[in-house]
Structure formats: structure tokens, C-alpha cells
Amino acid sequence: MIIVGAGPAGLTLATELRLVGVKPLVLDRLTEIREVAKAGGIGGQILNLLRYRELRDLLDDAAGAPVTAKLPFGGIHVDLTELGESPMQVQRLPQPQLEALLQNHVRGLGVEVRRGHEVTGLQQDDDAVHLEVQGPDGAYRVSAQYVVGCDGVRSRVRELAGVAFPGITYPEIHRLATVSMPPEITVRDDGDYDIPGYGRLAWGYSQTPGGIFAIASSEPGQLGLYTSEPPDREYDDDIPLTLNEFRDSVHRVLGTDIPLGEPRRLTRFTYAARHTERYVAGRVLLAGDAAHQIPTGGVAVSAGMLDGVNLAWKLAATIQGWAPAGLLDTYHSERHLAGDRLLLHAQAQVALRRGHDPANDALRKVFSELVSDAPALARVGAMIAASDVRYPMTGTQPHALAGTFASHVPDDVVAPLRAARPVFVGPPELCDVAAPWRDRVTILNHPAEALLIRPDAHIAWAGATDTGLQEALAHWFGDPR
Ligand SMILES: Cc1cc2nc3c(=O)[nH]c(=O)nc-3n(C[C@H](O)[C@H](O)[C@H](O)COP(=O)(O)OP(=O)(O)OC[C@H]3O[C@@H](n4cnc5c(N)ncnc54)[C@H](O)[C@@H]3O)c2cc1C
Known part of the structure; x- marks a missing residue:
């Protein structure tokens, strides 16, 4: 393929x-x-x-x-x-x-x-x-x-x-710059910035009348800056963002100029869904x-x-x-x-x-x-x-774990999963039910509640009895040989 x-x-x-x-x-x-x-x-x-x-x-x-x-969520920090x-x-x-x-x-x-x-x-x-x-x-x-x-x-x-x-493509234009940290800018003890000509600027995202501005230093000696604003004028996607264009955008968004160091990376983009x-x-x-x-x-x-x-x-x-x-x-x-x-x-x-x-x-x-x-x-x-995604699974009343990600598994389940092999783990009588799929599914005897785990570590079936187990095995791993 x-x-x-x-x-x-x-x-x-x-x-x-x-x-x-x-x-x-x-x-x-x-x-x-x-x-x-x-x-x-x-x-x-x-x-x-x-x-x-x-x-x-x-x-x-x-x-x-x-x-x-701390992560941005729509320009707000969570x-x-x-x-x-x-x-x-x-x-x-x-x-x-x-x-x-x-x-x-x-x-x-x-x-x-x-x-x-x-x-x-x-x-x-x-x-x-x-x-x-x-x-x-x-x-x-x-x-x-x-x-x-x-x-x-x-x-x-x-x-x-x-x-x-x-x-849909959204019209706002986003610009990102990584510059060397200008000596005029100082980082305060609380992580915010003191910027000559502007004053105190909060770490992270700030809403301004002109758009959104963000500032952060993810690597020592460097400063990450971001602007987002309504489309000001047409730009040609094939012409790379320049420091001058970025400086103009900062001026429109913050209402003033700020010192910018040597540019390391400059990117311009729009968002679409x-x-x-x-x-x-x-x-x-x-x-x-x-x-x-x-x-x-x-x-x-x-x-x-x-x-x-x-x-x-x-x-x-x-x-x-x-x-x-x-x-x-x-x-x-x-x-x-x-x-x-x-x-x-x-x-x-x-x-x-x-x-x-x-x-x-x-x-x-x-x-x-x-x-x-x-x-x-x-x-x-x-x-x-994306940890709240639950895939639909077989059975009229799937177990609450069915379709969820297997975040906690017994230690002996980890080795077959590292080889992207499906695993059935359960008590001996349920292992017997799963045994015909042994060539495709690793079967592990374990006294706890039984789980059938797919190679992508999602739980295909869970239960205390064998109800729906064969159906789930056949649905995901075919007929037994
Ligand atoms: C400025 C910017 C900032 C971003 N920030 C983030 C972020 O913080 N977090 C995040 O998760 N994502 C971010 N993204 C998005 C992220 O970069 C993409 O989601 C990611 O690159 C998608 O990966 P992909 O493998 O699907 O496609 P791509 O990375 O786009 O890879 C596609 C590959 O296909 C190749 N290709 C295209 N056409 C052909 C062809 N006809 N024949 C052969 N090869 C072809 C290309 O050369 C390329 O190597 C950002 C994107 C941009 C532009």
C-alpha cells in the first residue's frame, strides 16, 4: 500500500x-x-x-x-x-x-x-x-x-x-513571529512583560480593540509574538511574511510599536473549519x-x-x-x-x-x-x-467502558499492546470463550473484570459474564479459525 x-x-x-x-x-x-x-x-x-x-x-x-x-482556548487561557x-x-x-x-x-x-x-x-x-x-x-x-x-x-x-x-474559511489573518528577545523588554517575576512605550503586557493572549495579541517566551533568549486581526488588505499567500508587515500588524493590534529583535521565524495564516x-x-x-x-x-x-x-x-x-x-x-x-x-x-x-x-x-x-x-x-x-471520544461498540447495552480508551490496564496487557495486538483479559471461564480467536487476539488470564482491547487501546467489550463477548470478537476480529 x-x-x-x-x-x-x-x-x-x-x-x-x-x-x-x-x-x-x-x-x-x-x-x-x-x-x-x-x-x-x-x-x-x-x-x-x-x-x-x-x-x-x-x-x-x-x-x-x-x-x-496553561493552554489557549479561543484566546482565553485555561x-x-x-x-x-x-x-x-x-x-x-x-x-x-x-x-x-x-x-x-x-x-x-x-x-x-x-x-x-x-x-x-x-x-x-x-x-x-x-x-x-x-x-x-x-x-x-x-x-x-x-x-x-x-x-x-x-x-x-x-x-x-x-x-x-x-x-468554512474564516477571514481573520493570523501572524506569528519568533524573534530574539529585545534587550529593552523585561520579564517580570509573575511572567508578564514590561515593554517600553506600552507598559505592562500580560503573558499569553490579550484582547485589544484591534484584535488579539499574544506574547510568550517558550525558549530562552527568544520571544514568541502573535497577532490576529480582521483582514486589513489583500495579501499574496506566496509572498512570505516580513518583519515590517508583522510590525505594522502589531501597531494596528496594540495601538503602538514595540521593540522587535532579530526574526527567527515568521508565518502568516488563516483558519478554516x-x-x-x-x-x-x-x-x-x-x-x-x-x-x-x-x-x-x-x-x-x-x-x-x-x-x-x-x-x-x-x-x-x-x-x-x-x-x-x-x-x-x-x-x-x-x-x-x-x-x-x-x-x-x-x-x-x-x-x-x-x-x-x-x-x-x-x-x-x-x-x-x-x-x-x-x-x-x-x-x-x-x-x-480528545480523551472524551467514545466510539460506538456492539451490543444492545454496551458496558460503560465499551468504546472508551483503556487508560488503566494490568501490567501484562502492555506488552501485546506495544506490538499493536488485540488483547482479551479475563477470568478462566471467559478466556475459554475467547480461545478460538487465539491466533489473532492475545488471551490473558486475570481474575478482574474482563476486557477486550483493540490494537488502538480502545475497549471493544467489557463485562462480568460472556454476554456479547463472542459477538464483539467476531465483529472486530472476524470468524474464529
Ligand atoms: C502556522 C501554523 C501553526 C500551526 N500550529 C499548530 C499547533 O500548534 N498544533 C498543531 O497540532 N497543529 C498546528 N498546525 C497544524 C499542523 O501543522 C498540521 O495539522 C499538520 O502539519 C498536519 O499534518 P499532516 O501529516 O496531516 O499533513 P502535512 O503536515 O501538511 O503533511 C502533508 C505532506 O504531504 C506532502 N504532499 C502534499 N501534496 C503531495 C502530493 N501531491 N504528492 C506527494 N506529497 C504531497 C507535503 O509535502 C507534506 O509533507 C499549525 C499549522 C500552521 C500552518
């Missing part, structure tokens, strides 16, 4: 496919990973999931342990450090470094990542997908049983497969930004990685010939549900961020007041983390 796009979604999918015995070919049109400022790290549910994967050790080595942080146990942790690793780590990892697993190879055409029939590719040595054709488009927001694969990407109509279109599948465009920072990379984890074992089962009917379609139903939930809170963030009349200010005040209560804060944290 072929993955188009070696971004975080495509490379995570490739890693997961190797775990379950499939060796994909990865094609990317760029000759090298681009050193542009995009995501600063990953967080939430993907970190929980990676506790069950070797990749987590590599990420911890590169980025250090995940931390709980301080998850206030919670005893936060549902949302973040691991800081700039996107180019994350991609380099993932690329080295998959190449080490024997995956061929062809860079400088752009997909320009696609046809599919009953047996295969045929791609036209422009490579460094000219054009060629390559075919595969399945193709996954992980080729970003402007996905050529999605377009060529004729899949709609409905939604779009969701693919279909994650599965015959033999063509979509993952990552190709499937969903999220109008907020901090969550999109993790969502694309979770797409890869959800898809890999289902695709492998289909290619290896043991997938029960409809298994691959659950990739659409589950990830579309998760994407809808993501877009729900991201679009609520757009509403919180926009506008400067008294009604908008009142909305922000009410929201800030609500998240000062721990239960509401935990709920918002779980939404951002």
Missing part, C-alpha cells in the same frame, strides 16, 4: 502499519522536511495512546516528559495546572523535529520514504489504485491495493478521488489535515496521528484477508465522529476569539468564569485532549 505525504499523519500511519506486518511505500513531494514554524508539539490522547508504543520512549528522549500547561490530574498533557517538540524523528524511525523499520516524488494523477478500479508520480528522474506510474492521502489540507489525493471537503465527507472512498482513504482542517492551534497534529493509529490495524486486517465485513468502514464512522467533536470545540473557540462588542466580551467573561470551576475545566481539558 502507498501513503502519500510524509507529515506527522503519514509517518505515524507508516509506523503503525509496520507494527502489524504491512510495509507501506511513502511518497512526499518535498525533497526535505521543511523548517517552518508550525506545531510546537503534540498532546492529549495521542500521548496516552503512545504509552502503549515504543515511539513514546523515542519522543521522551527527544522532548522530555510531557507536562501539564490553566490545566489547577487540576490535580489533568486530562491534557503536552510534549513540546517543534514539528520539523517531530517529522525528522518519525521519518528516521520508519526508515529504521524498513519503510521506503521517497522524497521529491509528487503524486499528480490517481485512478482506482475494483482491485487497485493507480498513481501517476513526478519523481526526480521523471514521471512514472505505481499501483497499490490501497492509497492513503496524508497529503495535507490541500490534498491532491482527496481532490483526485472526488471527495468533498465542505466547511473543514471536514471530509468520506474518510474511505473505495480504495482511497484520507487521514490528517487531508481529512480535517481545524481552526485552532494545538490539536491538529495529534488528531492526524490518532487517525493513523485507528486506521493501521484495520487496513492491515483488510490487506491480510481476515478483516470482518465493514471493518474498514468503521475507520470513517469512528474518526468522523472524533473529527466532529474536534471541530465542535475548535469552532466554539472561533466564536470566543472573534469580535469586540459588549456581547463578545460578555461571552468571554462567562466562559472564563465557568472554567474557574474544576469540573468544567476538566471537561474542557478532556475536549481539547
